[in-house]
Amino acid sequence: MFAGVGYPAASVLLGLFLLVIVIRRRYLSPIADIPGPFFASFSVLWQLWAIVKGDIQLRSIELHRKHGHFVRIGHEEVSVCHPDAVRKILLTPLRKADWYKVMALPDHRFQTPMSEVDPKRRVERAKNVAAGYALSHIIKSEPFIDSAISLLCNRLAELGQSKQPVEFDKWFNYMAFDVxxxxxxxxxxxxxxxxxxxxxxxxxxxxxxxxxxxxxxFLNLHNWTMGNPILSKLGLMPQQHIFDTTLGAIQTRQKNPDVRNDMLSLWMQQLKEYPDRFKEQDMYGVVNATVGAGADTISATLQAFVYYMLRSPGCISRLRKEIDAAGTESGKPVSYAIARQLPYLQACLKETWRFHTPVAFGLARIVPEQGLTIGDRYFKSGTKLSVNQWVIHRSTELFGADADTFNPDRWLGEKGQAIEQYYIPFGAGYNSCPGRNLANLEVSKAAATLVRDFDVRQVDPKQNWQYEAHFTAVPYGWPCYIKRREFTTEQTL
Known part of the structure; x- marks a missing residue:
């Protein structure tokens, strides 16, 4: 309460103050003319509610179909779905929105390429860990990835033999964590x-x-509370399980006499050779991010692949013929060398990533000092422009009138080459996902092996899945029956 001012008067003053803010943001902002939800015109309430409900990507698609290329989704943020959006927002090295800073887990001391908002510093941080994510390095772990896929297949076969329904949201997560x-x-x-x-x-x-x-x-609030280093040291923050998992795995690894040249080995070598640019907390931050982000995205993709293939029986039959003709060995995971060369398999996976991109949240960038023009619209410095991958991937302007249809054939031939520029499941530009090589390898191998070796049907074919889409769109709740395929002599080697 203000000195000498009663509660009623203070309430009136507070109400007037808030009203001024609402009017200024809604009507006097440089983006005031851009249409969007009412609450988005003066706050972040619309985004918060859509995130909590878990359907922010679907609401964003609807808004763009209603309003066009530009939709105001916050008092200072515009969602963009325009042919120039990827090139001018993601492929241009613009500063990321401060929201990304929360990706430093468990607190701000543990910086990663993902949490870094400055483009130049982000590139520098990425160089420190790039070797661990390189395909030439990851491919060396393929025999051990094979072990995880084989164990997954054994577990699924056991459930099939006992006629127990399979919950793919669990088992694909189990495999992804183990990989x-x-x-x-x-x-x-x-x-x-x-x-x-x-x-x-x-x-x-x-x-x-x-x-x-x-x-x-709410970064300031986060940094003072759950993101406070003091709480991290006391083990009281919500990120504790990831930090504990990472710490325990590193400690166990240090006692493991059979340590391979894994990701951590390369990053520890960087720590020794370049202590001035890559510190121990940076290494822990990257490991935390790898463990925390990798499993859900892989699981979501594999679930989406199975789900949409079940609803496309012609696709399953065609894909099986391609895999069977490739000369793979039954009972062993399909090699990445073969899987990556199967055009229809890769088309099915591309369509899965397009149709159900794991990340449901918009990728926000800050307009630079000189401003930015997209189409016929000029945006002033400081405006947040975000690109939602779901919105781009479901754009009928970019992907055709059948953008809402699961159609792997769109990726074959010249048409597939033409739409490649709008395909952004791993982001684009300097801030693209560092784990895309591992994701491609793991998903290609697992998907090909499952299609080749198993017959799957939903317990209730009419049941649609449920999914939560806060940042990652994770499906769940559609149990299936599964059994191993019976191969003929011609189908096996």
């Missing part, structure tokens, strides 16, 4: 072996995803 363990720490976490959510990591990750997505809008 990350193998590639990063030379040791699986044990999800597939135990058949359970070890340490509640999956459940905790989904809670953390919602928290981080919301906390990015």
């Amino acid at each position: 990350i363990g193998e590639v990063t720490f030379s040791r699986a976490f044990g999800f597939l072996e135990s058949g359970r959510d070890v340490g509640g990591s999956i459940a905790n990750t989904r809670v953390l995803t919602l928290y981080v997505t919301l906390a990015g809008f």
Whole structure:
């Protein structure tokens, strides 16, 4: 209460203050003429509510179809779906929105390329860890990725034999976590072996995803509370399970006599050779990000692949013929050397990533000092422009009248080459996802192996999945029956 001012008067003053803010933001902003939800015109309330409800990507698609290329989704943020959006916003090295700073886990001391908002510094941070994400390095772990895929297949076959429904949201997450363990720490976490959510990591990750997505809008509050280093040291922050998992894996790895030349080995070598530019906390931050972000995105993609293929029986038959004709060995995971060369498989996977991009949230950048023009619209310095991958990928202007249809054939031939410039499941430009090589390898191998070796049907074919789309669009809730395929002599080697 102000000195000498009663509660009623103070309430009136506060109300007037808020009204002035609302009027200024809604009617006097340089982006006031851009259409969008009412609450978005003076606050971030629309985004927060859409995130909590878990359908922000679908709402964003609807808004763009209603209003066109530009939609105001915050008092200082515009969502852009324009043919020039990818080139001028993502491929141009613009500063990222401060929201990304929340991606430093467990707190601001643990910086990563993802949490860095300055383009030049982000590139420098990425150089420190690039070797670990390179395909030439990841491919060396293929035998161990094969072990995880084989164990997944054994577990699925056991469930099939016992006629128990399979919950793919669990099992694909188990595999993804174990693969990350193998590639990063030379040791699986044990999800597939135990058949359970070890340490509640999956459940905790989904809670953390919602928290981080919301906390990015309130960075100061986050830094003083859950992102406070003091709470990190006391083990009280919501990110604790990731940090504990990472710390435990590193400690176990240090005792492992069979350590391979894994990701962590390369990053520890960087730590020794370049201590001035790559510090221990940076290394921990990158490992935390790899473990925290890798599993859900892989699981979401594989679930989407199975789900949409089940609804496209012609696609399954055609894909099986391609895989069977490739001369793969039944009972062993399909090699990446073969999987990457199967055009229809890769078209099906591309269409899966287009149709159900794991990241549901817009990728926001800041207009530079000189301003930015997209189409016939000029944006002043400081405006946030975001590109939502779901919106781009479902654009009928960019992907044709059948953009809402799952159609792998769109990626074959000249048409596929023409739309490649708008294909951004891993982002684009300097801030594209560093884990895309691992994702492509893991998903290609697992998808090809599952299609070749198993018959799958939903318990209730009419049941649509549910999914939460806070930052990552994670499907769940559509159990299936599964059984191994019976191969003829001609189909096996």
